[in-house]
Amino acid sequence: xxxxxxxxxxxxxxxxxxxxxxxxxxxxxxxxxxxxxxxxxxxxxxxxxxxxxxxxxxxxxxxxxxxxxxxxxxxxxxxxxxxxxxxxxxxxxxxxxxxxxxxxxxxxxxxxxxxxxxxxxxxxxxxxxxxxxxxxxxxxxxxxxxxxxxxxxxxxxxxxxxxxxxxxxxxxxxxxxxxxxxxxxxxxxxxxxxxxxxxxxxxxxxxxxxxxxxxxxxxxxxxxxxxxxxxxxxxxxxxxxxxxxxxxxxxxxxxxxxxxxxxxxxxxxxxxxxxxxxxxxxxxxx
Numbered sequence: 001x002x003x004x005x006x007x008x009x010x011x012x013x014x015x016x017x018x019x020x021x022x023x024x025x026x027x028x029x030x031x032x033x034x035x036x037x038x039x040x041x042x043x044x045x046x047x048x049x050x051x052x053x054x055x056x057x058x059x060x061x062x063x064x065x066x067x068x069x070x071x072x073x074x075x076x077x078x079x080x081x082x083x084x085x086x087x088x089x090x091x092x093x094x095x096x097x098x099x100x101x102x103x104x105x106x107x108x109x110x111x112x113x114x115x116x117x118x119x120x121x122x123x124x125x126x127x128x129x130x131x132x133x134x135x136x137x138x139x140x141x142x143x144x145x146x147x148x149x150x151x152x153x154x155x156x157x158x159x160x161x162x163x164x165x166x167x168x169x170x171x172x173x174x175x176x177x178x179x180x181x182x183x184x185x186x187x188x189x190x191x192x193x194x195x196x197x198x199x200x201x202x203x204x205x206x207x208x209x210x211x212x213x214x215x216x217x218x219x220x221x222x223x224x225x226x227x228x229x230x231x232x233x234x235x236x237x238x239x240x241x242x243x244x245x246x247x248x249x250x251x252x253x254x255x256x257x258x259x260x261x262x263x264x265x266x267x268x269x270x271x272x273x274x275x276x277x278x279x280x281x282x283x284x285x286x
Contacts, residue, residue, distance in 0.1 A: 219243045
């Protein structure tokens with residue numbers, strides 16, 4: 001067991017009391033310092049009137065500058081919008097102009113096409129006329145020479161057509177020509193051509209023929225079709241025809257020569273019982 005003297009105990013109690021008092025004073029000083037710091041910090045958050053006015057003037061200047069800048073931007077934007085509207089209007093007008101030009105070009109193209117058709121076709125029958133026939137025949141002769149083909153030219157003449165006009169009038173005569181044109185077209189192939197040569201004369205060009213006998217058979221079929229009666233609103237009309245034939249290259253290799261020889265062959269048949277005549281046969285006749 002540890003024994004402590006009375007004097008030592010008093011000294012311990014005295015020291016303990018002093019320590020508590022010192023600690024309380026230290027805590028009091030620390031609290032005063034904290035309050036002082038807070039007061040200094042708080043005093044820094046408040047401005048003077050002069051400082052507040054200065055800050056307000058600066059803010060007002062900045063706002064004024066921002067408003068002016070915005071007005072300038074708006075003015076420039078309005079200018080750009082106006083320019084774009086003008087451009088858009090110009091583009092719309094240009095588009096309308098292009099549509100009009102296209103429409104005018106289409107009309108002009110149609111007119112040119114119609115004019116070309118009129119220039120190259122018979123106004124009554126709608127068949128190719130002499131000009132178009134000559135163009136097609138020249139092309140056909142070129143193809144015949146290139147590929148070694150035979151080509152036939154048929155000259156079809158209606159017998160005593162003038163009597164039809166004199167007896168029934170030109171209206172019936174025109175209707176008869178139209179009917180003959182349709183019948184001739186129905187006899188040939190798509191690559192062949194039937195043309196109205198003029199008046200009551202027609203010319204047919206047959207491309208790439210194989211045998212003369214085929215041409216003669218076709219010519220006889222044409223004679224048969226033409227001779228069938230036509231009924232024009234109760235008016236019955238009939239007519240016969242004569243056909244001359246020239247063959248390329250045997251009878252000639254140019255359009256001029258073939259036309260002369262096919263014309264000779266046709267006229268050699270006129271007034272005879274033979275309605276179809278080859279040029280090669282015609283030259284043998286006295």
